[in-house]
Each structure stands twice: as structure tokens, then as C-alpha cells.
Amino acid sequence: MKKHNFSAGPCILPQEVLKKASDSILNFNGEDLSLIEISHRSKSFVEVMDKAINLVKELLHLPKGYAVLFLQGGASMQFLMTAYNLMKVDGKAAYLDTGTWSSKALKEAKLFGEVDVLASSKDKGYNYIPKNYTVPSDANYMHVTSNNTIFGTQLKAFPKTDGLLVCDMSSDIFSRKIDFTQFDLIYAGAQKNMGPAGATLVIVKDEILGKTGRQIPSMLDYQVHIGKDSMFNTPPVFAVYTSMLTLQWLNDLGGISAIEKRNEEKAALLYAEIDSNPAFVGFAAKEDRSLMNITFNLTEQSNQEKFDKLCNEAGINGLKGHRSVGGYRASMYNALPLESVQVLVNEMKKI
Amino acid sequence: MKKHNFSAGPCILPQEVLKKASDSILNFNGEDLSLIEISHRSKSFVEVMDKAINLVKELLHLPKGYAVLFLQGGASMQFLMTAYNLMKVDGKAAYLDTGTWSSKALKEAKLFGEVDVLASSKDKGYNYIPKNYTVPSDANYMHVTSNNTIFGTQLKAFPKTDGLLVCDMSSDIFSRKIDFTQFDLIYAGAQKNMGPAGATLVIVKDEILGKTGRQIPSMLDYQVHIGKDSMFNTPPVFAVYTSMLTLQWLNDLGGISAIEKRNEEKAALLYAEIDSNPAFVGFAAKEDRSLMNITFNLTEQSNQEKFDKLCNEAGINGLKGHRSVGGYRASMYNALPLESVQVLVNEMKKI
Numbered sequence A, B: 001m002k003k004h005n006f007s008a009g010p011c012i013l014p015q016e017v018l019k020k021a022s023d024s025i026l027n028f029n030g031e032d033l034s035l036i037e038i039s040h041r042s043k044s045f046v047e048v049m050d051k052a053i054n055l056v057k058e059l060l061h062l063p064k065g066y067a068v069l070f071l072q073g074g075a076s077m078q079f080l081m082t083a084y085n086l087m088k089v090d091g092k093a094a095y096l097d098t099g100t101w102s103s104k105a106l107k108e109a110k111l112f113g114e115v116d117v118l119a120s121s122k123d124k125g126y127n128y129i130p131k132n133y134t135v136p137s138d139a140n141y142m143h144v145t146s147n148n149t150i151f152g153t154q155l156k157a158f159p160k161t162d163g164l165l166v167c168d169m170s171s172d173i174f175s176r177k178i179d180f181t182q183f184d185l186i187y188a189g190a191q192k193n194m195g196p197a198g199a200t201l202v203i204v205k206d207e208i209l210g211k212t213g214r215q216i217p218s219m220l221d222y223q224v225h226i227g228k229d230s231m232f233n234t235p236p237v238f239a240v241y242t243s244m245l246t247l248q249w250l251n252d253l254g255g256i257s258a259i260e261k262r263n264e265e266k267a268a269l270l271y272a273e274i275d276s277n278p279a280f281v282g283f284a285a286k287e288d289r290s291l292m293n294i295t296f297n298l299t300e301q302s303n304q305e306k307f308d309k310l311c312n313e314a315g316i317n318g319l320k321g322h323r324s325v326g327g328y329r330a331s332m333y334n335a336l337p338l339e340s341v342q343v344l345v346n347e348m349k350k351i
Helices: A015-026 A043-059 A072-087 A099-111 A223-229 A238-254 A255-276 A301-313 A339-347 B015-026 B043-059 B074-086 B100-109 B220-228 B237-253 B255-276 B299-312 B337-351
Strands: A065-070 A092-097 A114-120 A141-145 A163-167 A187-190 A201-207 A280-282 A293-298 A330-331 B066-071 B092-097 B114-120 B142-145 B164-166 B185-189 B200-205 B280-282 B293-298 B328-331
Touching: A015 A065, A015 B114, A015 B293, A043 A238, A043 A255, A072 A099, A072 A141, A072 A163, A072 A201, A092 A099, A092 B066, A099 A114, A099 A141, A099 A163, A114 B074, A114 B100, A201 A223, A201 B299, A238 A255, A238 A301, A238 B237, A255 A280, A255 A339, A293 A301, A301 A339, B015 B237, B043 B066, B043 B237, B043 B255, B074 B100, B074 B142, B074 B164, B074 B185, B074 B200, B092 B100, B100 B114, B100 B142, B100 B164, B114 B299, B142 B220, B185 B328, B255 B280, B255 B293, B255 B337, B293 B299, B299 B337
Parallel strands: A092 A114, A092 A141, A141 A163, A163 A187, B092 B114, B092 B142, B142 B164, B164 B185
Antiparallel strands: A065 A201, A187 A201, A280 A293, A293 A330, B066 B200, B185 B200, B280 B293, B293 B328
8 A cells, every 4th residue: 555654754765765775785786795784985885975975065055165974863963062063162052942952952052051042932832933033243153943843833044143053954954945055064864855864964164163172072073074074983874875865866856946846835735725624723833834844733623533544544654743732743855745745635625 | 696795894794684674675564664764653663672672681681770772873982972971070990902992992081081091902013902900999980892803802701890891892792602791881883793884782780870970961871861762862773673683683593602603613714724824824812812803914925916816706705904904804793604704714725
């Protein structure tokens, strides 16, 4: 039975990527060895890493001066690494609190210095993006989360700052056109639009590093990883390879402009149903709605059993909302076809 | 052509594990979804994680009181995490320096307190294991590396200490019978005897944690990971699944006693050839020879071209020694069949 995978992450990946990834486990590159049993320093794997890094630079139109890293530990490790590498001794950082992940990020930063929470939408259960705040000029950096997976909100514009701008882009990188050069550091767990869990993308301007006065353990030091081309220690070979395949797929498709168009179409279709069908109500403020994670609920909870059954019979997977919001969440990452959204909308029409 | 994979890591895994891992990328558990596109909190994946943890406990005969974690970052991340979690503020730790990895481990520990290097075999290019040293009673812990992948030496006995004993067992865990309860903390990157790169096994006695007086960032805090059953953040799903399959394979085979017998046979076969064939010479001191990584060289370098050609034609892969030792290194992890060693020995006989 064909499944329609709306999982929030780990999430759907392109079928052709899954096929190639599966093949590589048995015989990589026609070498009669598995991808996961060859040396990460072999010519074939070094080529994979180089290709992945170059695809990131190409897809995001990154100019010289940005280093691209594939690390481990997920965005959660970046919560502390960004602070460790950028917050000066006795320094201060500014955070925008737009949800669970922002909130976890700033909690870790507090171990390294003063954290100034410029604005928070916690008062309304994180259903909007705060907009009126001033970035203090003495902050070592400003940190934002571009898309809030759990609540279904997304930053449409980013703050202007005189200092450094850091962005957790885990759940919407490679999904929409943005001027990526407005950021000094971007990080993203792979497991949404890029690949399987286990790799973390970090994009960082070389020139901002090494200025904190801190001694940083090697594995947490961006400069160490840059110096070794993401091979300071054994990289997560399979996750990097599968990410490379997904980036290649996106590039072949026409890059971010092409996927943005598709993502807008998919989101428009579902939001239109939510707004026109009295059986459903959206969670996020309209102007801040995410194109990636669409949160909604039934207006009558008595319809729940019926709707869940319909979804189940239609092969819809991963629609349950996060426990902190409840209701439903349709995650519509790059690899989700429009057809799957159409199937969901058809079931919604039956309520 | 059948390959004989002597890679030092990432390294050979059982064929049946590779087959199942490959299948899971297309259709996991008969669910018509890929292993890498389902939620890590789904029932099916939580079962994988539980199974992997229980297999570790069973295979190593761990009593109650030990927590088993699957983390990210490799042994290199453990170099700093062990110190962060165990070295008291203004504390001291004792290290045995038996090679590149010990040396990297103690370098990271120095950021957290005083490091007492009890003994080192650096004077002889790390070709032996130092044995005469006293563990100071005021050390917060003692750290050893059980097997030195690069140099081909292995600890046959472990120091007795009044304090905590920590072991980097990356390259020989699950390969030989040891009383694992003599350790308070064991860590190991997965990519030798356990699975693909991208997962790291940590085994730690609960009761030793939370006693340093330090505030530890969440991702570096063993107690945080224990509290969330290795799901504090998204785990490296594919690496954990493939590790579970390998542990299952080992268990079905008869566990560590059974594999130890095979590993001894394989090592005996190759060491016998090195010792009896005047064309070759071993690198490590005989009493400290590793069963996992066998380092040797040609007595006459003029034979190199001939030997390399023979190996190549026989499908032998990954035999090149590490650049810091030179010569050859045959890594003979659990999944390497005796047949591959026989093929290598046959080629050596031609020199």
C-alpha cells in the first residue's frame, strides 16, 4: 500500500535517493564493498564528502568565506557549540524565543554567558513570531530559529543586526529562497530536507571564529573541523552519503527556486482546506504560517475517531500533532509529493 | 570479485547484516516505509533501540547498575565527555599513554583538570604496553585504551585501581572475554565490531555520575542521556539499527566466547606466518600483540611492489599500514572470515 508520509522528522526522502542508499549498502560505487565497510579516507568517500559540501555551496549560493561542515550530534549539539565558539568570555548573546527548540538553544547558551531573550511568543503557546524587538548592539551574536516544527510557524523575514546572526535552520533549509549571506552561521540537523538522522550541517563564516578567548575542546571547535575538512574524526558515512544524494536530487530538480514553488503549492492546497472547511481550524497566526509544518485541529473533537480512521485507510502516516500542541501536524518537506497533500485534503473534505 | 576486507575501520560487517540493513532502507519491518523516514519515537524504532541496549547487556554480562547509551560523535567526543563528567573541579585524572588515541584522549582531559600520564610507550614508537606503574590514589579516574588500532598492541590485563576505571574499547569490544564489571565506564565508536560509523556506545555505572561539581551542557551530560533512554535528541537511527543487527548476529553465533575462539584462530594463523617467513617482521612486542590489528612489514622493501600486486590480485583490501607506522596492517575484526586470513597468508608465502 502506498504510504503518504507526513512525519515531522526523520521524514520522507525521495524514492530514488532511498533506492541508491539501499544499493550502496551492498555494493558501493561498483567496488564490491559496502559503503559502510570502507575507509572514510578512501578516495571514493572523500569524493562523496567533497560533493556534498560543494552541493550545499551551490544550492545556497554561498560566496567565498563560508565553510561547510558535516558533523554529528544534531542541532542539539549546535545549541552549545554556537555559544562555545561565538560567545566571548563574560559576553552576551541575544535570542528570539519562538518555540521549544529556541528555548532549548538559549538554555544551553546560558552556561557560557549572559542570554538576553529579546522577545518570546510563549505567552500565546508559541502560535506566532514576535516582531517588535531591538537587537542590542553589545550582543556577541543574535540567534533565531527559522521554522518552528512543533508549532508550525516560520520567520518570513530575519532581523537586521550589526553583529553576528546565527540561525537554526533544521526544518526549512533548502526549502525556500533566502539570502543566505545575511547569516554568519547556519546549522541544521540533516533529518528533514537533507537526509537521515545522524549528520548535522554547519555553515559558518571563517572570519568570525577564534575570537572568544575560550579554550574549546577539539570536537566542539569549528576551527578544528574546518582544518580537517569534516574528517577530524570518522564522519557518519552513511548519513553524509545519503545527504549528498538528496542534495543532488534537489539540484537536478532545479534547485531551491524549483522546490520553493512546489512547497508553496502544497501548503496553499492544505491551508485553503483548513480555512474553508468549518470542521478544521489552524493553529498558527496566518502571517507566520510555516510552509513546512502545518498545524491544525478539529473544531469538534467528536470527529476525531472518524478522521483518524479515514487517514489511516488512506495510508496517511505521521499526522499526529506534537504532544505540546495536540491536534494534527502535516509536515510537508521537500520530498513530499503534491499527490500526498491531495489525498489528505480529500479525506478532510469528508469531515 | 570476492573482496577480503582488512580495513581498520569503518570495516567489514557480516554479509547478512548488510543485506538486512540494505532492505530496511527500502521497507522497514514490512511497514512500507523506509527505516530512515519514520519517527525515532515510533514503536518500531523504540523497539530497535531497546533491543540494541539489551543485547549489549547480555553479550557483556553486565549486572544491574550499568546504563547503556547510544550517542553520536565517536570516541573523540568521549575523550572530552569522560573528563567533563568524571573529573572534579580542581581534580586529577590518570592516563596510560599507549598510542595515538590515548594521547588524543588525555589532550582533551587537560582542558578539565590535571592529567597524570602514568606511563607511555612513545619512546619506542608505541610498539609495546607499559606495565610498571602505580595508579595514584587521588586520581578521579584512570583511563586506558584497550587496543591500539594503529600500532597493533592490546592490553591483556587491566590495572587494579581503588578509584574509577575508564576504558576506550573502540577497536576490540565484543571480540574477547573480559570481566567487564572491572570498568566503571566503557566507550566505543561503533565502526569496528559493532556497526557503521555514526553511533557511539557508552556503558556507565549510574552511581559514579553527578559528582564533579560542574555544570555540564545537556548533550555532554551522561545523566541527561540516561534519563531519556538515548533519545534526548534524534538518535542516529540507521547506525543504531545496523549495530543492533550486528549484535544479534554475534549473539546467534554464540556470543563473545564463540567469537573469541575464531579471533584467536585467525590471529594465530597470521602471526605464525609473520614469525616463520623471513620476508616479514612483526611490529608489536610479542606479549602485547593485538588479536584485532596485526602490524607487520617486509624485511626487504624491494619486495613491496611484488607483494602489493599479489594482494591486489587476490582481492585483499585495506592492508596499508597507518602512515605513522608504515608497512602493513591486517585488521581482523569479528566479521572477517578465517578464509580471508588464509588468502592473505597464501600470498605472503609467495614472497
